[in-house]
Amino acid sequence: MIEFHLDSRSGVSPYQQIVQQVRHALRLGLLEPGDQLPTVKDVVASLAINPNTVLKAYRELEHSGLAAGRPGVGTFVTATLSDAPLAAQLPLRRELERWLVKARTAGLDDESIEALFRDSFRSASARDIA
Amino acid sequence: MSSALTAAGLGKRYGRKWALRGCTVEIPDGHVVGLVGPNGAGKSTLLNLMVGLLAPSEGSLEVLGRRPAADAEQLGRVGFLAQDAPVYGSMSIADHLRFGAHLNPRWDAGFAQERLDALDLDPKQRAGRLSGGQRAQLALTMALAKRPQLLLLDEPVAALDPLARRDFLATLTSYVAEHGISVVMSSHLLADLERVCDYLLLVSAAQVQLADEVEELLAHHRRISGPRRDLSTLPADQQVIWQSHTERQTTAVIHLEGAIHDPAWQVDELSLEDVVLAYMGGGAQAPPSRPLLGVAR
Numbered sequence: 001m002i003e004f005h006l007d008s009r010s011g012v013s014p015y016q017q018i019v020q021q022v023r024h025a026l027r028l029g030l031l032e033p034g035d036q037l038p039t040v041k042d043v044v045a046s047l048a049i050n051p052n053t054v055l056k057a058y059r060e061l062e063h064s065g066l067a068a069g070r071p072g073v074g075t076f077v078t079a080t081l082s083d084a085p086l087a088a089q090l091p092l093r094r095e096l097e098r099w100l101v102k103a104r105t106a107g108l109d110d111e112s113i114e115a116l117f118r119d120s121f122r123s124a125s126a127r128d129i130a
Numbered sequence: 131m132s133s134a135l136t137a138a139g140l141g142k143r144y145g146r147k148w149a150l151r152g153c154t155v156e157i158p159d160g161h162v163v164g165l166v167g168p169n170g171a172g173k174s175t176l177l178n179l180m181v182g183l184l185a186p187s188e189g190s191l192e193v194l195g196r197r198p199a200a201d202a203e204q205l206g207r208v209g210f211l212a213q214d215a216p217v218y219g220s221m222s223i224a225d226h227l228r229f230g231a232h233l234n235p236r237w238d239a240g241f242a243q244e245r246l247d248a249l250d251l252d253p254k255q256r257a258g259r260l261s262g263g264q265r266a267q268l269a270l271t272m273a274l275a276k277r278p279q280l281l282l283l284d285e286p287v288a289a290l291d292p293l294a295r296r297d298f299l300a301t302l303t304s305y306v307a308e309h310g311i312s313v314v315m316s317s318h319l320l321a322d323l324e325r326v327c328d329y330l331l332l333v334s335a336a337q338v339q340l341a342d343e344v345e346e347l348l349a350h351h352r353r354i355s356g357p358r359r360d361l362s363t364l365p366a367d368q369q370v371i372w373q374s375h376t377e378r379q380t381t382a383v384i385h386l387e388g389a390i391h392d393p394a395w396q397v398d399e400l401s402l403e404d405v406v407l408a409y410m411g412g413g414a415q416a417p418p419s420r421p422l423l424g425v426a427r
Contacts, residue, residue: 008321011399013348044307048299049325050162051307 001038002030006047014049018057026066026081037067037075132159132195134280134312135180139189142175148336149175153189155341157314157329162306164327164344165316166406167334173316174213176333177282180314181210194280194312206236209278213285215269219258223251226272234276242275245301263294270298274305283315287322295319299326320403330402332409339409344402351405354395355381372408383408 002025004018012020025031038046040054058075061067068078103113133156140153150172157163165173178184179191182199191197196204217226223246231237246253249267251260257268266286273281283302287295303326306313314331317323323330330347332340340347351371358380361370368390373382383400390397400408 006325008325011401014325041304041307045300045304047325048296048303050328051303052328053325054307 001036003038004043004047006049014047015053015057015060018043018054019060022057022061022066022077023081026077026079029080031077033077033080035077037061037077039074133157133192134159134161134163134194134314136192136195137189138191140179140186140191141188142172142179142184143187148187150179150333151336153333153338155331155338157331157341159194159312160310161312161329161343162303162327163312163314163329163331164323165314165331165333166318166320166323167332167339168410171333172336173333174284177210177284177314177316181208181282183210202235206234206276207279209273209276209281211269211273211281211283211286214289215262215266215286217257217260217265217268217272220256222254222256223268224253226257226268227253227275230272230275236277238275238277242271245271245274261294263290263297266290266294266298267301270301274301278311280312280314283313285316285318287317287319295322302326320406324402330406332406334410340405347405348400348402350385350387351383351400351408352386352390353381353383353398353400353404354390355379355398356395359394372411 002021004021006014006017010017022031022037031037037058040051040058043049043054044051058067058069061075062069066077066079066081067075069075100113103116108116135155135157137153137155141151142149143151153172153176165176167173175184179186180193180198182197182205194204194207198208199205218229221229227239227242227246230242231239245267249264249271251264251268257265260268266289270286273283281302286302287298290298299322302313302315305311315323315327324344328344330340330342330344331338356379358375358378361373361380361382364370364384365388367387369385371383371385373380375381383404
């Protein structure tokens with residue numbers, strides 16, 4: 001069983017934080033198919049949050065095929081986020097590191113780099129949607 | 131779906147002063163409603179009207195589909211926890227429970243006992259000697275053991291330390307999770323409300339300024355900032371709630387239906403606190419300042 005926590009300053013909505021924490025636990029192998037997620041009542045009692053927030057998070061996990069609810073029993077993990085993508089991350093990380101060196105050489109400071117990344121990320125996502 | 135609260139042109143006057151006026155709102159059943167607004171805005175008046183301790187000066191009000199305090203049954207359906215969690219100081223905890231059982235036909239003695247056991251409270255202890263947190267928990271236990279369908283709470287956690295506050299809210303939300311009751315809770319602690327509530331009712335200057343699901347509110351409000359300009363040129367579906375201008379920059383909180391396509395604006399999502407502040411005119415503070423430089427073309 002895992003336990004959730006909420007970061008009220010993260011700017012990420014509470015239900016998304018729960019979804020992210022489950023995904024994170026799946027990626028780290030802390031949760032495996034068959035494991036039960038904390039009941040809505042338990043989460044609510046430990047975090048003092050609105051029950052609908054937990055329900056919404058679990059519904060989203062069900063939609064993405066990571067969990068399934070069994071009426072009257074609870075919500076269970078049905079899939080895993082395997083380590084395969086991790087292997088793909090390595091070359092990407094190397095490329096990014098090379099790019100960062102280039103950016104620094106060009107005279108960009110940390111904030112400018114972050115801003116540039118966020119801006120490019122946003123316009124790329126916007127293109128994907130369009 | 132039935133309504134927890136239906137008000138039409140509801141008003142309450144004390145002498146010449148209107149504490150609440152022109153209040154027209156319908157809140158569906160099954161929500162935890164945060165009631166916010168500045169001091170003296172009419173929050174307590176609205177709660178007192180809902181429970182039937184005050185009578186409207188004008189307009190109509192229905193709670194769970196009926197007139198407040200219409201009869202014993204209606205009184206039993208609505209629980210009310212007044213400000214500062216009042217308990218009888220000279221009575222023991224056990225006396226409180228006996229008292230509650232006598233006065234409430236639907237009293238759940240098992241639940242009350244279970245709560246007190248969980249809180250580790252000695253039934254023989256006098257209520258006047260409890261800590262603030264324990265007193266609030268006793269008052270909440272009393273309010274819940276009468277098995278209300280709607281629970282009204284007037285600033286229940288204002289006087290509690292952070293841990294007691296968390297415990298109180300956890301008791302409340304657990305009960306909601308299990309029994310699906312409606313709750314209306316006034317508070318100044320917006321961070322708490324953001325976690326606990328899924329509906330917001332904002333009363334300011336004796337008027338209802340805002341009443342909607344929290345998710346809808348967050349989805350339909352944004353902070354925009356960019357080079358100074360006149361906001362009357364915004365598209366028709368974007369309504370300015372709050373604005374501030376410097377020589378070069380314009381910052382505004384807007385209500386919107388669609389997306390913002392104007393690339394000149396930096397667009398930020400808002401917390402519930404930011405939205406509430408914008409409506410109260412206090413102004414949403416600037417975002418944690420992270421100027422977007424470097425991307426200048």
